[in-house]
Amino acid sequence: MPPRAPRPSSPVPTGTALHEAIARSFSVHEPPRALSPLRALGRRQLSGVEVMAQSIATTAPAASMIGLPLAMLGTSVLGGVLAIVASVAVMALIALCVSQFTRRLAAAGGLYTFVTKGAGRRRAMTVGVAMAVKYCGSAALTLYQGGQEVIRLLGALGIDARGPAGSAAVHCLVTAVILLVVVRGVRRAMLAILVVELCSLALIVGLLLSGDSGARLPQPGSPASSHATLLLVLSAMFALAGFESAAFLGPEAKRPLVTVTRTVLWTPVICGALFLLAAWAVSSGRAGMLLNAYTGGADGGVDPGLGTALHLGVMCSWLASAMASFNAASHLFYTMAVERILPSPFRRVHATHRTPHGALVAVAVLVCAVCLALNAARHSAAAPPVALRLTVQGALVIAYVLVTLACLRFLARIGESTPLVKVAATLASGAGTALLGSLLFVSVTGHDKVVPAALGAVAVSGVVVVAVLRRLRPGALERVGVFDSAESDDVLPGSASYGRNARGLDSLVRRP
Amino acid sequence: MTAHPVQRALAILEAVARLGPGATARQIAVFTATPASTAYRLLNLLVADGYLVRIEDLSGFALGRRTRELAGAEPEEESYESVLTELRGRVRFGIHLAVFDGTGIRLASRDPDHAPAGEGTLTGHPHASAVGKIALAFHPALFADRSLPGVTHRTITSPDVLSAELARVRQREIATEVEESRIGRCAVAVPVRDAHHVVCGALTALGGSAGLRVDDTDLADLLHTYAARLAGVFGPVATGRRTETCG
Numbered sequence: 001m002p003p004r005a006p007r008p009s010s011p012v013p014t015g016t017a018l019h020e021a022i023a024r025s026f027s028v029h030e031p032p033r034a035l036s037p038l039r040a041l042g043r044r045q046l047s048g049v050e051v052m053a054q055s056i057a058t059t060a061p062a063a064s065m066i067g068l069p070l071a072m073l074g075t076s077v078l079g080g081v082l083a084i085v086a087s088v089a090v091m092a093l094i095a096l097c098v099s100q101f102t103r104r105l106a107a108a109g110g111l112y113t114f115v116t117k118g119a120g121r122r123r124a125m126t127v128g129v130a131m132a133v134k135y136c137g138s139a140a141l142t143l144y145q146g147g148q149e150v151i152r153l154l155g156a157l158g159i160d161a162r163g164p165a166g167s168a169a170v171h172c173l174v175t176a177v178i179l180l181v182v183v184r185g186v187r188r189a190m191l192a193i194l195v196v197e198l199c200s201l202a203l204i205v206g207l208l209l210s211g212d213s214g215a216r217l218p219q220p221g222s223p224a225s226s227h228a229t230l231l232l233v234l235s236a237m238f239a240l241a242g243f244e245s246a247a248f249l250g251p252e253a254k255r256p257l258v259t260v261t262r263t264v265l266w267t268p269v270i271c272g273a274l275f276l277l278a279a280w281a282v283s284s285g286r287a288g289m290l291l292n293a294y295t296g297g298a299d300g301g302v303d304p305g306l307g308t309a310l311h312l313g314v315m316c317s318w319l320a321s322a323m324a325s326f327n328a329a330s331h332l333f334y335t336m337a338v339e340r341i342l343p344s345p346f347r348r349v350h351a352t353h354r355t356p357h358g359a360l361v362a363v364a365v366l367v368c369a370v371c372l373a374l375n376a377a378r379h380s381a382a383a384p385p386v387a388l389r390l391t392v393q394g395a396l397v398i399a400y401v402l403v404t405l406a407c408l409r410f411l412a413r414i415g416e417s418t419p420l421v422k423v424a425a426t427l428a429s430g431a432g433t434a435l436l437g438s439l440l441f442v443s444v445t446g447h448d449k450v451v452p453a454a455l456g457a458v459a460v461s462g463v464v465v466v467a468v469l470r471r472l473r474p475g476a477l478e479r480v481g482v483f484d485s486a487e488s489d490d491v492l493p494g495s496a497s498y499g500r501n502a503r504g505l506d507s508l509v510r511r512p
Numbered sequence: 513m514t515a516h517p518v519q520r521a522l523a524i525l526e527a528v529a530r531l532g533p534g535a536t537a538r539q540i541a542v543f544t545a546t547p548a549s550t551a552y553r554l555l556n557l558l559v560a561d562g563y564l565v566r567i568e569d570l571s572g573f574a575l576g577r578r579t580r581e582l583a584g585a586e587p588e589e590e591s592y593e594s595v596l597t598e599l600r601g602r603v604r605f606g607i608h609l610a611v612f613d614g615t616g617i618r619l620a621s622r623d624p625d626h627a628p629a630g631e632g633t634l635t636g637h638p639h640a641s642a643v644g645k646i647a648l649a650f651h652p653a654l655f656a657d658r659s660l661p662g663v664t665h666r667t668i669t670s671p672d673v674l675s676a677e678l679a680r681v682r683q684r685e686i687a688t689e690v691e692e693s694r695i696g697r698c699a700v701a702v703p704v705r706d707a708h709h710v711v712c713g714a715l716t717a718l719g720g721s722a723g724l725r726v727d728d729t730d731l732a733d734l735l736h737t738y739a740a741r742l743a744g745v746f747g748p749v750a751t752g753r754r755t756e757t758c759g
Contacts (some may be wrong), residue, residue, distance in 0.1 A: 011522065011585040021575055022583045033620070040624050046679035103556045104570055117570065257560035352625065414571040415538040418549045486565035489593055492575040493513070496565075499534045507568040510534025 021495050028043045028494035033506040035071055036484045037338055038108050038251040041331075042354040043484065046187065046252045048259035053190035054249050055267040058242030058328065060142065060321035061274050062200035063314045066294050068275055071281045073291075074228040077283040083229050084279045087105030087236035088272030090435070092244070093428035095398050095405040096270050098244050100421055102261040104251030104414075107483035109335035110328065111403045114247070116481035123402050124480060126462030128341075130399040131332055133458060135245075135391035136363060139325035140370035141385065143178070146318030147171040147371065156308055166218075167375050175368040178323050188326055193320040200313025201274065208281040208291040227442045234439060236275060238393045243267035245324055248331040251484035283488055326363050334358035340476040343468065391454040392438050393509050398458055401432035478502040520546055521554055523562075525579060528564060534572035592742055596621055599738045602730065604695055605719035609704070609742070610635070610643045616654065617647050620713065625733055628718055633693045640667045640676055642701035643714045645687035650703060650711040653692040667692045685736070688715075688726035696726045702735040705743045715739045 012019050036043060036462050072080035091340050098111065107113035112131055117125040154170070181189045217398045246263040250256040280285040293307045294314070334356035337346035348358030374385050404425045411417040435456075443451040469476050479502055486508050488496075499509035516525070527543040535543075539660045555573065558564040565638035592609065598609045607627025610619050617635040622628060633679035638644025638655055640663040648655050668674045681687045683708050687700040701716035715735055717724065725731075 011518075012525075018575075018579065019583070021529045022580055025580065035621070040627065042624065085619045104566065255560060257556065274677045282534050313529060344684065348747075349627070350622070354624065364591050414569075415536050418552065420549075485568050486574075486576075489591055490565050490576055491746070492577050495529070495575040496567075497574075501568055508533065508565065508574055509569075510566055510572050511532040 025495065033451045033498050034491075034496075034507070036251065036487050036489045036510055037482045037503065037505070038335075038484045039487070040349040040354065041108060041334075042479060043053045043251060044254050046249055046259075047254060047352045048262065049194070050187055050190050050406065051246045051249055051253050051259045052097065052267070053194040054186075054327060055057075055263045055445065056180040056197060057190060057193050057320040058245040059240065059267060059271050060197075060242070060316040060317045061239075062197055062204060063145075063321070064271070065201070065204050065274055066290065066310070066314060066386045068236060068239060069287045069291060070295075071232050072279060072282045072307060075232050076229075076248055080231045080232055081276070081279045081283060083233045084236045084272070084275050087240060088268060088275070089232055090334065090428065090431045091237060091240045091268040091272065092149050093424045093431070094404060095243055095264050096424045097404045097428055098247065099261045099264050100407050100411060102247055102250065102264050103257055103402075105483045106253065106256035106260065106334070107405050107480065108248055108251050108331040109454035110247040110332060111244055111358065111399050112332055113335060113481060113483050114191060114410070115402055115406040117483075118271055118406030118408075118413065119402060119468040121477055121480055122462040122466050124462070124464040125396045127399045127402050128332065128336065129461040129465065130395040130458050131142075132329065132397065133454075134241075134392055135332065136331035136366055136370070137209070137331060137364070137388055137395070138242075139322045139367040140374065141389060142318045142325065143171065143174060143250035143322040143367060143371045144374045144385075146322055147174050147375070149315030149491065150174060150317060152311060153308070153315065154392065168372055171371050171375055172368060175364055175371065178319065179327060179360060179364040182326050182330070183350060183353060183355050183357045184321055185355055186323065189323065193316065196313070196316040197320060199315055200310075204290060204312060205274070205277065207293065207310075208286055208290070220315075225263075228444075230438050233281060233435070234390070234393050236315045238389075238396065240268045240271050241396050242321070242324070243271075244369065245328040248328045256484070282481040322367075324449070326360060326367070329367075330356045330359040335482055338482050339479040341465075341472055341480070376506055378381070387448065387450040387454075390439065390443060390448075391458075394436060394451060394455040395458050397432050397436045397439065397457065401429050401436065404429040404432065419422045450453075517544075517554070520544065520550070521558060522582075523559060523577065524554055525563060525582070526552065528573050528575055533574035534567050543562055547715065557619070570695075576677060577710045586618070595738060595741050599715075599734070600625065602734065603717060605724055605731075608643075608716050608718065610647075610701075610714045610715075610716065611704075612647050612651060612654070617626055617643060626718065629697075630694050637661065637667075637693060639669075640664075640689070640693040642687040642689040642699040644715050645678060645681050645689070646701050646703050646711070646714040648674075649681040649687065649732040651688050651690075664691055664695050665691050670703050684734050693720060696721050698726050700724070700728070700731055700735060706740045709743075713742075715742060731753070 008128055012022065031038045050144045068084070075083070098114070102115035105117070110131065112124060112128040115127040147167070150170055152169055154161050161167055163269070215331045243264050246267070253259050271502045278287065281290070294310050333346045336342040337344065337359065346362060349355065351358040377385070408422060408425045411421060440452050440455065466477065491508065494506050497511045503508040523544040523546070524540055524620055527540045531539055533545060538548070539551055541548045544551065555564065556706045559566055559573070562576045563582060565576045566573060573599065581701045594635050596607060596609060600623055606623040606628060608619055608623055608628055609621040611669045617638060619628065619631060619635065628634060634641045634643055638648050640662050660671065661676065662669045668677060685703055686696060691697060697718060698721050699716055699718045701714045703711040704713040704715050717731060717735060
């Protein structure tokens with residue numbers, strides 16, 4: 001086959017090194033050498049909308065747009081609005097730091113893999129544990145809340161599933177359905193979820209905008225806490241959190257470095273704008289109709305059908321969030337299994353649907369167990385799962401702080417630091433640390449020992465995991481940091497140098 | 513002087529071509545006299561669209577395959593992956609491509625829908641696998657003085673029997689394996705040749721004993737057809753190692 005060259009009309013001038021490299025590439029035939037370690041998941045399949053759906057579903061804005069105004073009832077109006085503004089600002093800074101990674105690599109391990117690239121193995125393991133706590137805990141909480149909404153709606157249809165056995169059966173059934181959907185590929189489900197979420201949001205925004213400013217707001221369910229504003233900040237941050245979950249789908253996205261980055265940057269801004277709308281509605285008294293319809297308050301003139309529609313929307317929002325958390329946690333575990341940190345069953349990929357079904361089953365079992373425990377605790381009239389919620393929030397803040405620090409070190413290592421990112425990362429890590437300190441302060445002053453102990457365990461988990469791996473699987477530590485690295489097919493033939501990486505496989509290296 | 517973004521992008525690609533694989537962002541910014549933040553932004557865009565790729569440690573860049581499009585070159589010839597994907601869509605067995613390099617046998621492309629179990633046996637005990645028999649038949653020098661351990665009770669462990677088997681492989685250009693590297697698994701493999709007609713790899717179908725018949729002539733014909741197409745894709749193996757393995 002005669003070698004082909006760039007056409008004379010090409011914008012690449014003849015005689016340049018680029019022209020020569022392109023001309024040479026047609027006569028060079030290399031066997032495939034470098035392959036992405038994550039190619040089993042199926043590269044370049046998901047569109048930008050599907051990636052956005054993962055983040056939006058994790059964030060569950062429809063549910064939060066009702067939850068946040070309810071939380072604001074316990075605080076002063078100005079304090080509530082400022083808390084949400086501050087949360088949005090901090091999240092935007094953290095998103096900017098995360099986007100520095102998503103612009104440069106696609107990784108199924110999300111923040112965990114990002115930290116391996118910038119802050120070493122111990123911190124990466126801490127983030128790995130923190131993200132596992134976050135996504136499994138978040139999945140359990142949203143599954144539990146979604147399951148409660150299912151039970152409520154079943155009740156409206158005349159089916160009583162409120163008993164211990166009935167509610168446990170509902171939660172198990174919901175887990176099974178979610179597992180089936182995510183194993184069969186979350187693409188269509190995500191699009192359906194996005195449509196339902198948007199319909200719910202349209203209904204909620206419509207109710208907020210058309211609400212009567214003189215409507216009576218429902219009374220807060222519990223007496224105002226002295227730390228209500230701080231708890232609201234944590235709730236708002238947690239409601240905004242999830243924007244980073246798009247990163248887990250990077251290797252499967254069509255243009256991952258563009259679509260994931262766009263999603264990471266825009267999700268907190270869009271959700272933040274919606275939360276501010278909710279905050280404004282509370283401050284102007286317009287949220288009365290929405291909250292009364294949802295809580296079934298005594299305020300006259302609220303159509304019961306509207307309340308059912310709202311509960312249906314919120315149920316979908318919670319369950320979609322659980323599904324997205326399943327997806328994110330399974331990708332994290334799959335990455336760790338590829339690195340040989342977790343055992344090989346977590347590495348199984350479904351032959352047809354290309355989903356990490358081994359990790360998904362493990363996540364489903366774990367999450368369902370936690371969910372059933374929450375369900376049992378509720379039936380024994382125990383306190384609501386505040387400790388679990390605060391632990392999940394705290395673990396997330398730990399991960400965020402470490403990823404902002406990793407961002408600084410990563411960019412310095414590859415020589416691509418800019419002053420703007422340095423300032424953003426410094427501010428974000430400072431704000432995150434302050435928030436973590438506040439969370440511990442609230443817990444300690446509230447005589448809660450569970451949350452500080454759990455967060456302390458998360459914080460030291462990296463050191464422990466690395467020490468255990470050194471003894472049991474020393475090879476695994478060399479393998480950490482698996483991402484969707486460039487394949488031979490991505491490279492202009494004859495323009496790359498190959499060498500063996502830590503996993504003993506061919507990869508692209510600097511020319512010796 | 514303010515350069516047009518397209519000019520800057522072309523200058524960056526030219527810089528990577530001149531500096532060689534692994535050029536860092538800072539080197540490229542200096543080489544093209546572009547402000548650092550502008551260079552970083554353009555580099556990320558060029559990587560996102562496939563005109564550049566990042567090396568494994570993420571600190572440097574190499575030219576991406578899409579630069580051909582930028583140069584107005586003719587459409588891509590078919591790649592080995594597109595050939596394999598097409599074949600994988602036509603059969604219900606696992607289709608894998610092995611190449612023979614200086615270190616022995618290496619699986620260069622694994623079927624993502626049918627991950628090969630016991631990969632170490634496939635490549636480490638050539639007398640027990642169909643792929644290994646192709647390597648032994650066409651490159652006996654590579655595997656001289658090797659013992660013939662029994663991986664399963666059906667593995668050929670007699671040198672004479674193996675010699676006769678390899679002679680048949682050379683003659684028919686097809687190798688088979690019936691539960692020799694793993695109980696319950698059968699395989700058929702055919703040689704893949706480069707542009708110099710030297711055997712440099714093997715294309716294999718792996719399946720369960722109940723599903724894959726090693727005497728299936730349709731399957732053998734299909735593998736031979738696609739192996740011939742792979743030969744056009746591979747061309748001469750442009751590494752120094754070819755001479756020591758395939759020569």
